[in-house]
Amino acid sequence: MNYQNLLQKYQLKATPQRMAIIALMQRAGHISIDELFYLIREIFASISLATLYKNIHTMMEVSLIREVKVPGMKSKYEIEKQPHAHALCKRCGELIDIPFDSIQLLKNTIQESNYIADEVSIVISGICPKCQK
Ligand SMILES: [Zn+2]
Ligand SMILES: [Zn+2]
Numbered sequence: 001m002n003y004q005n006l007l008q009k010y011q012l013k014a015t016p017q018r019m020a021i022i023a024l025m026q027r028a029g030h031i032s033i034d035e036l037f038y039l040i041r042e043i044f045a046s047i048s049l050a051t052l053y054k055n056i057h058t059m060m061e062v063s064l065i066r067e068v069k070v071p072g073m074k075s076k077y078e079i080e081k082q083p084h085a086h087a088l089c090k091r092c093g094e095l096i097d098i099p100f101d102s103i104q105l106l107k108n109t110i111q112e113s114n115y116i117a118d119e120v121s122i123v124i125s126g127i128c129p130k131c132q133k
Pocket of ligand 2: 030068078084085086096097
C-alpha cells in the first residue's frame with residue numbers, strides 16, 4: 001500500500017508522521033493509542049500524545065481510520081476496510097476481523113429505525129482457537 005497516495009486520496013497532506021501512523025496501524029491490524037504512541041516514539045522521539053491524537057482524529061474525520069470499541073478495553077484503531085465484525089479473545093486479548101457486512105444483514109431492522117446508519121459494530125467475545133488448546 002502506498003501511504004502517500006492513500007492520504008492524498010482522502011485529501012490529507014501526507015506528513016511523515018501520518019504515514020508512520022498508517023504504516024504501524026497496517027502492520028498491527030488493530031492498535032490502541034498507547035501501543036501506537038510507544039511505537040511511534042521510536043521513529044519520532046519528540047512527538048507528543050496530543051499530536052498523535054490530533055492526527056488520529058483528523059484521519060478519523062475523513063474515514064481513513066476507524067475506531068473499534070472493544071468492551072472492557074481501550075479503543076483500538078484500524079485502517080478503514082471492507083465491512084467486518086470483530087472477535088475478541090478474553091484470554092489472550094487477540095482481536096481479529098471476521099468478514100461480515102452487518103449493515104447489509106440488518107437492512108430491514110435499520111430501515112425500521114428510520115436512521116441513516118453508517119456503522120453497526122459487532123464484537124464477538126470468547127476464547128480463540130489457540131487458547132482453547
Ligand atoms: Zn486467545
Ligand atoms: Zn477490524
